[in-house]
Amino acid sequence: MNGPIDEAESLRALFVKALANRSFLTGLIITSIIAAMALVSYVWVPYDVTYLPVTNRMATPSAEHLLGTDHFGRDIFSMIMVGARNSIAVAFIAVAMGISVGVPLGCWAAARRGWVDEALMRFNDVVFAFPALLSAVMITAIFGPGAVNAIIAIGIFNIPVFARVARAGALSIWPREYILAARTAGKSATQITVEHILPNIANLLLVQGTIQFALGILAEAGLSYVGLGTQPPMPSWGRMLFDAQTRMIVAPHLAIFPGLAIVVTVLGLNLLGDGLRDMLDPKLRRQR
Amino acid sequence: MTTYILKRLGIGILTLVFASMIVFAVLEIVPGDPARLMLGMNATEDAIAALREQMGLNQPLAVRYIAWLGGFVVGDLGRSYTYSVPVLDLVADRVAVSLPLAVIALVLSTLVAVPVGIFSAARRGRFADTVAMGTAQLGVAVPNFWFALILVYIFAVWLRLVPAGGFPGWAGGAWPALKALILPAIALALPQAAILARVTRSALIEVMGEDFIRTARAKGLPAGRVLWTHALRNALIPVLTILGLQFAFLLAGTIIIENVFYLPGLGRLVFQAITQRDLIVVESVVMLLVASVIVVNLLVDLSYAAVDPRLRTR
Numbered sequence: 001m002n003g004p005i006d007e008a009e010s011l012r013a014l015f016v017k018a019l020a021n022r023s024f025l026t027g028l029i030i031t032s033i034i035a036a037m038a039l040v041s042y043v044w045v046p047y048d049v050t051y052l053p054v055t056n057r058m059a060t061p062s063a064e065h066l067l068g069t070d071h072f073g074r075d076i077f078s079m080i081m082v083g084a085r086n087s088i089a090v091a092f093i094a095v096a097m098g099i100s101v102g103v104p105l106g107c108w109a110a111a112r113r114g115w116v117d118e119a120l121m122r123f124n125d126v127v128f129a130f131p132a133l134l135s136a137v138m139i140t141a142i143f144g145p146g147a148v149n150a151i152i153a154i155g156i157f158n159i160p161v162f163a164r165v166a167r168a169g170a171l172s173i174w175p176r177e178y179i180l181a182a183r184t185a186g187k188s189a190t191q192i193t194v195e196h197i198l199p200n201i202a203n204l205l206l207v208q209g210t211i212q213f214a215l216g217i218l219a220e221a222g223l224s225y226v227g228l229g230t231q232p233p234m235p236s237w238g239r240m241l242f243d244a245q246t247r248m249i250v251a252p253h254l255a256i257f258p259g260l261a262i263v264v265t266v267l268g269l270n271l272l273g274d275g276l277r278d279m280l281d282p283k284l285r286r287q288r
Numbered sequence: 289m290t291t292y293i294l295k296r297l298g299i300g301i302l303t304l305v306f307a308s309m310i311v312f313a314v315l316e317i318v319p320g321d322p323a324r325l326m327l328g329m330n331a332t333e334d335a336i337a338a339l340r341e342q343m344g345l346n347q348p349l350a351v352r353y354i355a356w357l358g359g360f361v362v363g364d365l366g367r368s369y370t371y372s373v374p375v376l377d378l379v380a381d382r383v384a385v386s387l388p389l390a391v392i393a394l395v396l397s398t399l400v401a402v403p404v405g406i407f408s409a410a411r412r413g414r415f416a417d418t419v420a421m422g423t424a425q426l427g428v429a430v431p432n433f434w435f436a437l438i439l440v441y442i443f444a445v446w447l448r449l450v451p452a453g454g455f456p457g458w459a460g461g462a463w464p465a466l467k468a469l470i471l472p473a474i475a476l477a478l479p480q481a482a483i484l485a486r487v488t489r490s491a492l493i494e495v496m497g498e499d500f501i502r503t504a505r506a507k508g509l510p511a512g513r514v515l516w517t518h519a520l521r522n523a524l525i526p527v528l529t530i531l532g533l534q535f536a537f538l539l540a541g542t543i544i545i546e547n548v549f550y551l552p553g554l555g556r557l558v559f560q561a562i563t564q565r566d567l568i569v570v571e572s573v574v575m576l577l578v579a580s581v582i583v584v585n586l587l588v589d590l591s592y593a594a595v596d597p598r599l600r601t602r
Contacts, residue, residue, distance in 0.1 A: 122303065128536075129581045129582045130310070133543055133544065137558055137574060138574055221431050244437070255434070263429045264429075266431075267425065270428060271425070
C-alpha cells in the first residue's frame with residue numbers, strides 16, 4: 001500500500017508498535033492464556049471432568065480445588081479449562097464459516113457491482129433480520145440442540161458481517177491506480193481480487209474476525225445457557241452458569257467463576273481487536 | 289425524499305417476503321413428516337392424518353406458503369396444537385411481557401449511554417473518559433444472563449428489593465409488573481449501553497474533526513454550543529443505526545433473559561414450544577420477531593431522512 005518497504009524493517013516497526021500498544025498487549029496476553037488453557041486441557045487437567053465424586057459437592061475454593069467443586073463434585077477449574085476448548089472451537093469455526101462464505105461474496109459484489117452487488121446487499125438485509133439466537137431457535141426446533149447447530153447458527157450470522165466488511169474494503173481499493181494498471185495488463189477480476197484486493201483488506205478482516213470471535217464466545221455461552229448449545233456431559237461455560245442458577249444461594253462461587261471466564265475471554269479478544277485496529281489503521285489512530 | 293422513502297419501503301417489504309420464505313422453508317426441510325414429528329413416536333395414523341389436514345400439509349407448497357403469509361397479514365397465525373388455542377392469542381399474552389421489557393431496556397440503555405458517550409467525547413483522553421470507556425469495554429464483555437444472575441443475587445436474594453423472578457401480570461397494577469421487569473431490563477440494557485456509549489463517543493469525535501466544526505469554532509461559537517448543536521446532530525446517524533440493530537439484539541436477548549427470570553414472554557413460549565415440538569408456535573414467534581426487526585430497521589432508515597437534510601432533497 002505504501003510502496004516498497006523493506007519487509008524485515010516493516011516487521012520490526014510493527015513489533016515496536018505492538019509493544020507500545022497497551023490494548024493489543026493486554027489482549028494478546030489474556031487471549032494467549034485462555035488459548036493455552038484450552039490446549040493444555042487436552043493433555044492435562046487437575047481433575048478428570050467425567051469423574052463425579054458426589055461426596056465432595058459444591059466445595060468452596062481451597063488449595064485442593066482452586067475454584068471449588070460443582071453440584072456433582074467436579075473440579076470447577078478443570079471444567080473451565082475444558083469449557084474454554086469448547087467455546088473457542090465453536091466461535092472459531094463460526095468465524096471461519098463467516099469468512100469463507102462472506103469474504104468471497106463481498107469481493108464478488110465489489111468486483112461486479114450492479115445487480116450482483118444489489119442482490120448481496122438485500123441478502124445481507126435478510127440474514128441480519130435473524131440474530132444468531134433466533135436462527136439457533138429455529139435450527140434446534142427442527143434438528144435438536146447441540147454444539148454443531150450452535151456453530152451453524154452463529155456462523156450464518158457471521159456471513160453478512162464479513163460480506164459487508166469485505167465489500168466495503170474492496171470497493172475502496174478498486175479505484176486505485178495500481179488496480180487500473182493490473183487491469184490494463186490484462187488481469188482478470190479474480191486475479192486482481194486474489195493478488196491485490198485480499199492482501200489489502202486482510203487487516204480489516206483480521207480486526208472484524210477478532211470482534212466476531214468475541215461475539216461468538218458470548219453467543220455460544222448464551223445458547224448453552226438456555227440448553228440450545230453444547231450438551232452435557234461436555235462442560236461448557238454457559239451450561240455451568242445454568243447449573244449454578246438454582247444453587248446460587250447456597251454456593252455463589254458456582255456462578256462467579258464460569259461467568260468471569262467468559263468476561264475475561266471476551267475482554268481479551270476485544271482489547272486485541274481494538275489494539276489491532278489502532279496498529280493497522282493509521283487513520284483511526286489519529287482520531288483517538 | 290419521496291424516492292428515498294419509497295426505495296426504503298420497497299426494500300423493507302422485499303426483505304420481509306424473503307425472510308418469511310426462509311422461516312417457512314425451515315419448517316419444510318424438517319426431515320420426515322412435520323405432523324409425525326410433532327405428535328411423536330406413539331401417535332396413531334388417524335391423529336397424524338388429522339394434524340396434516342389441520343396444518344394443510346396435503347396442499348401444494350406454494351398454496352400453503354401463500355395461505356400462511358396471508359394468514360399472517362390478517363392476524364391468523366394458525367392454532368397451537370399443544371394449547372389448542374389460536375397462536376395469536378398466545379402471542380398477544382406474551383408480547384405484553386416481552387415488548388415492554390425490550391422497550392424499557394432500550395430506553396434505559398439510551399438514557400445512560402448517549403450522555404456517557406457525549407461526556408466522554410467532550411473529555412477525550414482525560415481521566416473521566418478513560419474510566420467511562422474502560423467501564424464500557426468491560427460492559428461489552430459481560431454476558432447479559434450472567435449479569436442477570438448477579439443482579440438477582442444482590443437485589444433479590446440479598447437486599448430483597450425486587451422479586452427474583454416470575455411476573456404478576458399487568459392486571460394487578462403497573463407497579464408490581466414494572467418491579468418484576470426492572471432487573472431483567474437492566475441486565476438486557478448493560479451490554480447494549482456499553483456498545484452505544486462507545487459508538488456515540490467515536491461518532492462525535494469523528495464529527496468534531498471535520499472542517500465545519502473548525503469553522504464554527506473559528507467564528508467564535510462557544511465549545512458547548514458547537515458540541516450540542518453542530519456536532520451532535522451530525523453524529524446521530526451512526527447512533528440511530530446502532531439503536532436499530534440493538535433492538536434486534538434486545539428482542540433476541542429477551543429470549544435468554546426471560547429464562548433467567550421465569551418471565552412468561554415470547555422467549556419462554558418459544559422454548560416451551562420447542563420442547564413440545566409445537567412447530568406452528570415456533571414458526572409464528574420467529575416470524576414475528578424477524579418481522580419486528582425488519583420493521584424497526586426500516587423505521588430507523590426512514591428517520592435518517594428526518595435527521596439528515598441531505599436525504600430530504602434527494
